Structure formats: structure tokens, C-alpha cells
Amino acid sequence: AQSVTQPDIHITVSEGASLELRCNYSYGATPYLFWYVQSPGQGLQLLLKYFSGDTLVQGIKGFEAEFKRSQSSFNLRKPSVHWSDAAEYFCAVGSFGNEKLTFGTGTRLTIIP
């Protein structure tokens, strides 16, 4: 069975500082990996996805993530955060032939001036 762990429940970062949100997955074969963002009171929006190929993927809003098979990780990064990045971030894993995604429990990001 596939599973996702987001070890950080809440992270606080200063505006302009760099950001890394952690995601570890468990799945035997090559996973499909996603990062979603949820602003307060909103639905989830896809930031980026990895299916195959280049392990560094670029997404919207200046985010990127790197797939590391040896570490079973798919961490989300941004070089310089903006106040508008304050939100909850969810990592999700899927697999070929499985129409269901498994979501992590989320990381809440707070930005301080």
C-alpha cells in the first residue's frame, strides 16, 4: 500500500527566506508524486507533479521539488518566500493503474515579516 509522511506539522519562515517542506513516501514501484497548496477557505491547487524523467520538477509560483528515489523523498523548495505563500501544503502519491491518490496530513506554512 502507498503512504505519505509529512513530518513537519507547522513551519514558520521569514519573508524572503528559503523554504523546504519535507515529504517521504512509501511505495514499491515508481510513484507518481504531487504537491498541492490550500489557501485558507479554499480547495486544493496543484503546484507540481512528478511522473518520470528529470527528477527536479518546476511548478507554479516559483516552487520546485526533487524526487530522490534512494531517500523515498519528494521535498518542496522555494528560494525566497512571499507573504502570499502562507497556506497549507499537501504531498500526495499515486501509482500506475491506481486511480486513487494518498495524501499526507499537510504542513502549515506561516510567513513572518
Add this chain to the structure above:
Amino acid sequence: NAGVTQTPKFRILKIGQSMTLQCTQDMNHNYMYWYRQDPGMGLKLIYYSVGAGITDKGEVPNGYNVSRSTTEDFPLRLELAAPSQTSVYFCASSPPGQGYEQYFGPGTRLTVT
């Protein structure tokens, strides 16, 4: 192209009442999903559908029912509402062949008192 729409946005129910949460997508996606989101728990899959006339249980189906008579609509029915069903409900849809990348609606916040 409205994407995934959900109605209502908010609802308060009394214990034992019933209601239907509506979900419609205009992207001609085969796959549709219902999730509930509780604080600190991430997203839990309630039911999903791989096409009109086909539905299947997710992780937390008790107390809910679904139907899928058309590609566009996937209503979620709550029978005999209980306080444990107080949650935010999200509908999502996914096209085939893209790793089941999901597109989310804005959510329905339901309170059962």
C-alpha cells in the same frame, strides 16, 4: 470552463437530518472523488467513481452514499447526520492517463449539531 463546482458552500444540519452535497465538473473527466478534511488529518477518501454508473468505497464510507448517473455529476448523500460528520468536504475529478492528477472544488463546510 468552471472546473469543479460544489454546492452549498456552508450548511448546518441537526442530528438525524439528511442532505445531499452536490458536485459537478465540466472537464469531461472520467474519475471523480469525495474527500473529507478534518484538522490535522489531511484528506480522507470517502467514495470515488471511475465512470458513470460505477462507484466504489474509499477509506471512510460509513454514513455516506453516492451515485454517478452522468459523467458530470457526483452527489454525496448523508443519511442520518451525526456530529462526527462535521467536516469540510471536497469533491475532485481526474482525467485518465495523467497519473490521476486531481482537480478540486472549493469545498463544503458542514456542521452537524
